[in-house]
Amino acid sequence: DVKVTQSSRYLVKRTGEKVFLECVQDMDHENMFWYRQDPGLGLRLIYFSYDVKMKEKGDIPEGYSVSREKKERFSLILESASTNQTSMYLCAIQRPTDRAPEQYFGPGTRLTVT
């Protein structure tokens, strides 16, 4: 079974705090993604990584950064949390050699910024 774990299921932070969300996989997959999910908007890609120390901006990277020092771990960082970053954050992994590469998701972190 594929296992993607996220460090917290629920998180409450104050405006201006630095927030770390961590994602760990046990599948040795190269590609890792961070999405945010908001009602009516589906999933929007924040950042992705296709290798250690490699990262690419997604569609909504503003206000976020990422770190991938080890293959199994991909961290999302909110440099200075704001209330408009209250959302559900989903991590996903993918094996790029698959012909139709599906994504495997973690359970999500529901972040509230007050």
Next chain:
Amino acid sequence: AQSVTQLGSHVSVSEGALVLLRCNYSSSVPPYLFWYVQYPNQGLQLLLKYTSAATLVKGINGFEAEFKKSETSFHLTKPSAHMRDAAEYFCAVSLGGGGFKTIFGAGTRLFVKA
């Protein structure tokens, strides 16, 4: 550019009735298409995927979807709804081939009435 449109943000059916969730896509090249399901407080999991091998794709939990190129559609169906099918469903499109980006629709929440 690729895009996905899911018709209807909410769909309500009675238990035992047909489930039909609609998805239309836009892609400049033959795409790979996916349906994911998200149960409450969980991440997304794959229901089924279209890889061009067959236009009618069978997935888990009795769901299936038909790829219709002429209509640019990939609608999800299930002959008889169960209470446990109540969830949010996402249609997604990807170019595959190691391509990283998957575009997700806004989601359709399925309600099942007893």
